[in-house]
Each structure stands twice: as structure tokens, then as C-alpha cells.
Amino acid sequence: MMLDSLTYLLERVFLLAHFNIFSLIPSEKETLKCCEASPRVLQRGDLLEVPRTLFTHFGIYLGDNKVAHLIPDIMPVLTGDKSQIQKMVTNKRLLLGVLCKKATVRVDSVEDFAYGSPILINVMDHTMKERPLPNEEVASRAEMLIDKVPYSLLWNNCEHFVTYCRYGSAVSLQTQKFLEFLKSIIRDQRSVLFSVCLGLVFIGCVGIAPATTLPTILIPFTLWMAS
Numbered sequence: 001m002m003l004d005s006l007t008y009l010l011e012r013v014f015l016l017a018h019f020n021i022f023s024l025i026p027s028e029k030e031t032l033k034c035c036e037a038s039p040r041v042l043q044r045g046d047l048l049e050v051p052r053t054l055f056t057h058f059g060i061y062l063g064d065n066k067v068a069h070l071i072p073d074i075m076p077v078l079t080g081d082k083s084q085i086q087k088m089v090t091n092k093r094l095l096l097g098v099l100c101k102k103a104t105v106r107v108d109s110v111e112d113f114a115y116g117s118p119i120l121i122n123v124m125d126h127t128m129k130e131r132p133l134p135n136e137e138v139a140s141r142a143e144m145l146i147d148k149v150p151y152s153l154l155w156n157n158c159e160h161f162v163t164y165c166r167y168g169s170a171v172s173l174q175t176q177k178f179l180e181f182l183k184s185i186i187r188d189q190r191s192v193l194f195s196v197c198l199g200l201v202f203i204g205c206v207g208i209a210p211a212t213t214l215p216t217i218l219i220p221f222t223l224w225m226a227s
Helices: 002-017 020-024 091-100 110-114 135-144 158-167 173-187 190-206 210-226
Strands: 047-051 056-063 066-072 102-109 147-150
Touching: 047 110, 047 158, 056 110, 056 135, 056 158, 066 091, 066 110, 066 135, 066 158, 091 102, 102 110, 135 158, 158 173, 190 210
Parallel strands: none
Antiparallel strands: 047 056, 056 066, 066 102, 102 147
16 A cells, blocks of 8 residues: 555656656747658667657667667566566556666567657757767667666656767756756745745644744745745
């Protein structure tokens, strides 16, 4: 029961942290006309994007209907059984991987990678400053990284993996948008008033104590100084 509750909570956090709350923020990508991919038009070394409801997942096409992609996964920490590790990553495996900061660069079929969503091909070529590397070098870089890797929602995610492989520089445009979104909240002085009101409501419900009073003072003060 506790694991189910934790999984539910982490799922909400995970989806929020993968930040297509800023799909509300206009981006150049949304103005591009992109075609859905099919295995017959994919080329080895292509960068594939799968738009989800709240985030975008990325991978590198290796040929023969296979995609290398970085995904949080706790299973390689628990077992060395490759047959167990290669099974489809469940939400619990994924969320525990996020919590423990563990991931794998793994190879799946195009269908398993897409999970029923449309696939966009090389969209980031239009937004990245760096020119794409030769496709064979891109695929070779991805294949060399297939293994267990550390994971961070902001600093080492699936987008960092594909941009390193295709452009030679590990960056995440999703992370940059998220940080800009946080910056806009911090700079908005209404957030100071909101945090004060929220703190007073919390004190009213729980009572005056260090655990309620200190955050009520420190959080608005920090936001005020940072704005």
C-alpha cells in the first residue's frame, strides 16, 4: 500500500518535472511542420522524438527497427538478469529509477519506444546551434553508451543523451525552458504575496510551531530577495 502511494506521488512529481507545463509557453518547435516517422523512412543516426502529454521522450535510431534511448530504471540495480532488465520498463521501475537516480541506455523496437505516440524525426536540427554530426557517428556514439548510467531529471536525461550523440554537446531544451519558467515565477512579486498567504493558512490549520513559522518567513523573504 505504501509503495502504491509512493508510486502515485512520484508519478505526479515525475510528470511535472518533465515539464510540458510549459507546453503552454510558445516554442519554435510548435511552429514547425513535422512528419510522423515510419520504419521505412528512418535512417540510422536519426534523432527521434515522441511527444507525450506532459513531456517529450527522445531516442537515436540504430537501424533494423531499433532505437537507443535513456530511461530511468531501477531493475539493473536489483538484478543482473538481462532477460528481466530487457522487459518493458513499468511505471514503478521508472519512478524508482528517478528516485534512486539510476537509468539505462537501452535498445528497444521503434514500436516499444513510441508506445503508440507519433514519432518526429530530427526536429531539433532546426533549433540547435550545432550542426548534426554524420549519421553513422551519431549511431556509434549511442551504441557506445548502452549500459547503466546515472540519471537526473534536470542534468542528465534522455534529451542530454540524444543531443550529445547527434550534436556533440549534451543539452536539454526542456530543462532550459523549465528553468526559465521557474525564473519567471521567482521574478513575479505576486509569488511573495502568495507564499505569505499560503504560510498563514498553513499556520492557521496546523498551529504556530518552528516547522510552520520558519518556512512562512524564510520562503517569502528568499523570493523577495531573488526577485
